[in-house]
Amino acid sequence: AYITESGALDVVAVMSDGSLSGSPQQIGPVTKAAAPESVSVSYLFVSGDERWLAWVETTTKPNAMYGPQEVATHVALRDNVDNTTQVLPTSDWPVGFSGDTLVVAGHSIKRWVTTPTPHFVKIPDAAPAVAAYPKGVVDVTTSLAGKSQIESDHLRLTTFAGHHTLLHHYDVGKDYRSLAYNSDAVSPDGKYVVVERGN
Numbered sequence: 634a635y636i637t638e639s640g641a642l643d644v645v646a647v648m649s650d651g652s653l654s655g656s657p658q659q660i661g662p663v664t665k666a667a668a669p670e671s672v673s674v675s676y677l678f679v680s681g682d683e684r685w686l687a688w689v690e691t692t693t694k695p696n697a698m699y700g701p702q703e704v705a706t707h708v709a710l711r712d713n714v715d716n717t718t719q720v721l722p723t724s725d726w727p728v729g730f731s732g733d734t735l736v737v738a739g740h741s742i743k744r745w746v747t748t749p750t751p752h753f754v755k756i757p758d759a760a761p762a763v764a765a766y767p768k769g770v771v772d773v774t775t776s777l778a779g780k781s782q783i784e785s786d787h788l789r790l791t792t793f794a795g796h797h798t799l800l801h802h803y804d805v806g807k808d809y810r811s812l813a814y815n816s817d818a819v820s821p822d823g824k825y826v827v828v829e830r831g832n
């Protein structure tokens with residue numbers, strides 16, 4: 634799956650030797666817009682088992698003075714087993730997949746559940762999340778360290794039940810600039826986390 638230059642989302646089968654099987658098929662955006670508005674896809678996420686795809690769809694309208702203006706943002710979720718896609722009831726931003734569970738961030742960190750009915754559930758005591766891992770999220774808390782007033786970021790694992798494991802702490806200004814605004818990632822098997830410590 635990949636985002637095209639025009640902002641569409643295409644999928645194509647790739648063989649083991651790297652050759653393509655068939656032609657690309659467009660699967661997004663699924664949000665409809667009436668002209669002159671348009672919809673584009675960004676921020677593509679894939680679950681570790683490749684069953685699920687999630688992406689952001691942004692609707693914009695032209696503005697002669699300021700350029701394209703954002704009208705609405707939605708998250709789309711596709712099941713690659715039955716090839717169905719749904720637009721989720723949120724304007725929050727995807728963080729990634731925890732196993733097969735989509736995690737989003739906004740005013741709080743939430744996970745998408747389908748039983749008994751599809752809805753979002755808040756993850757208790759989760760701080761700003763930078764990635765998802767198989768049992769929860771990788772998040773960042775910030776504190777001042779003693780009299781020196783050096784700001785520190787604490788990278789930790791937070792489970793869906795709200796339990797924390799400290800991975801590391803970083804001194805802002807010494808090691809890097811704010812961890813919470815960086816891009817981090819977890820390997821599909823959930824064993825490794827990659828941490829960006831600055832531009």
